[in-house]
Amino acid sequence: MADLSITATNVVPGGNATVEHGTAGATITAGQLVYKDASDGKFKLVDSDSATAAVRELYGVALNGASNGQPLAVAKGGPVTIGAT
Numbered sequence: 897m898a899d900l901s902i903t904a905t906n907v908v909p910g911g912n913a914t915v916e917h918g919t920a921g922a923t924i925t926a927g928q929l930v931y932k933d934a935s936d937g938k939f940k941l942v943d944s945d946s947a948t949a950a951v952r953e954l955y956g957v958a959l960n961g962a963s964n965g966q967p968l969a970v971a972k973g974g975p976v977t978i979g980a981t
Contacts, residue, residue: 902927906979909959913974920962927978930970931955939968 904926909915921938924930929942932955939958943951956970957978 900978900980903979904961906977907957907959908977908979909971910975910977913976914972915959916956916970916972918968918970920964920966920968923963924958924968925961926958927980928958929954929956930958930968938964939970 902925907926918932919938921933921936921940924939924941930939931942931951931953932938933940934950939955940951942954946952956972957976959969959971959976960967962968
């Protein structure tokens, strides 16, 4: 099975999606999965191979691209179109 290729410009939350606004703690692209770092409250990329449990815990899907310190919207629940092929 081939990997999904997400088109960042097509990542759109559904009408009843729960969205949280915060700050990126890394360079993030729309459609990537993020966790919320308890130490600084910033959103960072999930890593399922990490030895740290918190880094493996999915918080939501990034809805826009952002670099460290920039605003980031994250869909915590509800439908999200990722525009993947």
